[in-house]
Amino acid sequence: MVNIGLLGLGTVGSGVVEILDKRKEKLKGLTGHDIRIKKVLVNDSSKKRKLDPEIELVLDFDEILHDEEISIIVEVTGDVENSYKYISQGLKAGKNIVTANKAVVSKYFEEFSALAKEKDLAFLYEASVAGGIPVLKPLKEQLLLNEVSQVQGILNGTCNYILSRMIDEGKNYHDILKSAQDMGYAEADPTADVDGIDTMRKLRILATLSLQGKINEEDIFMDGISSITSFDIEVIKKMNSTVKLIGEAKSYKDGFTAVVQPTIVPRDNYFANVNLAHNSVAFNGSEVGELKFYGPGAGKLPTGNAVLSDVLDIVTKTYKKNNPLGTAELKNYNHEIKGRYYLRVSDADDNIVRSLRRISEEMPSNKGQVAIITNEIGLMEIKDLLDSLNIEKGRYFLGRILD
């Protein structure tokens, strides 16, 4: 008997319960083990829930921590500070950990990985990046044979859903956001998604694994999608392109570059056909070349499925036991990033127009919105220009143009 302590019974938690219940017999046949959820940590045990009566609801984490029958803790809360406590105490008490919580993995990645190594336990987090897509396990496995030089991804389903619908329907950002919220594709407070924070956390995890050195949240240049207008969409479509929020980390000189930013993607580029709530992750290995993974970026069953893949790897002892984090000392070269950019500024006066003209190839405009397509230029040069012209966030939209 394998006993699981489940922390949280939201979307992902209920997915875990549902799939495990459905596949119980099959899994017993295939793994030789009864796998069950013994206890679930909830905030309110009086709430009506459709749960197997043998699953015990508890309000105190200690009831899971000190339960010697429980060998695996599955953490699927969205919380950072409590879950830090749950995961570190869990590892110290000899429990294997599976989590779907990118915020806490991003914040304490090295600490958890070292602790798991020290205690010879599993610390697995497949569901924390790209929801249902099995990408971290293949990445860790490829790392045994490859140097990975680049990782890129469409990592946030909410942003991709909004951008895809804006491109398809030509409606404005706020209408599509509202409709996304109504349909459950965006949170009531969408900040972490639309400002790029969620993508940045996932990139921190992917980049640290890929480049085998610590790349912190603060190391990542981050820009979101909330200032995009229908005019931007119109221009982007005229460029025979679409727009995606892409996180990308690359090895560069004796270090790296790492950015999360809106990216103008030509229609015949692979990422152009990753639409709506789907995610995709690509990485380049020295031997294997470019690998790309595509699938559902979120959702109860896909994410529950990813969590349970990790659980099964613990049960069948088929996860790779080495600490997957490297120890390279990597310098941040974001100040050397160059590229071609699309930049649109609203309420542009003559001074702004003159300044923009200096760095641009083309200059579409409409009702006070002035857009440029730049020549090759430094990313920080553009940011400095925006600062010097006092153009604050919300008044401009900046997107890298992918070749």
Next chain:
Amino acid sequence: MVNIGLLGLGTVGSGVVEILDKRKEKLKGLTGHDIRIKKVLVNDSSKKRKLDPEIELVLDFDEILHDEEISIIVEVTGDVENSYKYISQGLKAGKNIVTANKAVVSKYFEEFSALAKEKDLAFLYEASVAGGIPVLKPLKEQLLLNEVSQVQGILNGTCNYILSRMIDEGKNYHDILKSAQDMGYAEADPTADVDGIDTMRKLRILATLSLQGKINEEDIFMDGISSITSFDIEVIKKMNSTVKLIGEAKSYKDGFTAVVQPTIVPRDNYFANVNLAHNSVAFNGSEVGELKFYGPGAGKLPTGNAVLSDVLDIVTKTYKKNNPLGTAELKNYNHEIKGRYYLRVSDADDNIVRSLRRISEEMPSNKGQVAIITNEIGLMEIKDLLDSLNIEKGRYFLGRILD
């Protein structure tokens, strides 16, 4: 010390040797084992080769079979009958098996799987489908938690290379084939690739795994690309589409459908951007939804890398030990396949034109080449019509139209 017996030193074999040599120290650190190739089976030991002098070249398989230090046999010949003998004798003698040989896996899939299970040994074949893309391992892992209802793929790099270049350059099939041969993307005898045989073998492996029942080579409807003309390409481009050789198996009623055929893919479909020698595999799981994998379909290092991933899974004991093949009895429903098709016939007389008009929506034509786009129709109905009109292979091109 882990000792490998390598069978074959062609493209894939040399990739295995090269990567292993390059990563020797790193792998020792990560796995705790020295992994080395002890013996290589070759046809001619006098040929000059740049090989570590500690690697012994042998001409007789028995020198590997009876070497008790060798625990893993890596079979990377292209041959079917000899490799059948090597793999089955190897398993019986207690050796773990890794192979990149789709022809032999396709032909003896059940026998090898059962033998490995009986002997409690690994039988792994990641490199046999989609070259460098890690797809079989993720598929096997997802099968623990999902019912897989469909698998689709662009599985042959040669065909995809030829079709991509025909679409891009508008040149005819024979010119592009010749150039592909000169550049090493097509064999001197390209039959197995362009007639769909290679894709069919890979689909047999994918379909049998996905649908968890035996789907034989003979169960798969197969059509190749060798009759495609520049006129076809022109019409397909006017349809705002491209063309790909796709293998697809689906669960259907109490059985399946399984086809390998040219497929007209709209430009905004995911598969449209899988170009040149790249491969892609997609499958649908009941819980995880649709997953897609993209990467290099062949090549020395990507395929060598896939072979070595299997080797590492054996060394670190992290492969799933259950027999991944299911025992479902599945009926073949290919006779019920319906769809919309593009059909072009050369040297079409009035009788043919009349017959084609009866099943078509549109009818482009050019210099005796008459093409139709059908209404929804049975695949076998079209094949029967072609037979009844005595239109033999080579005189027509048939492609399914993907919605």
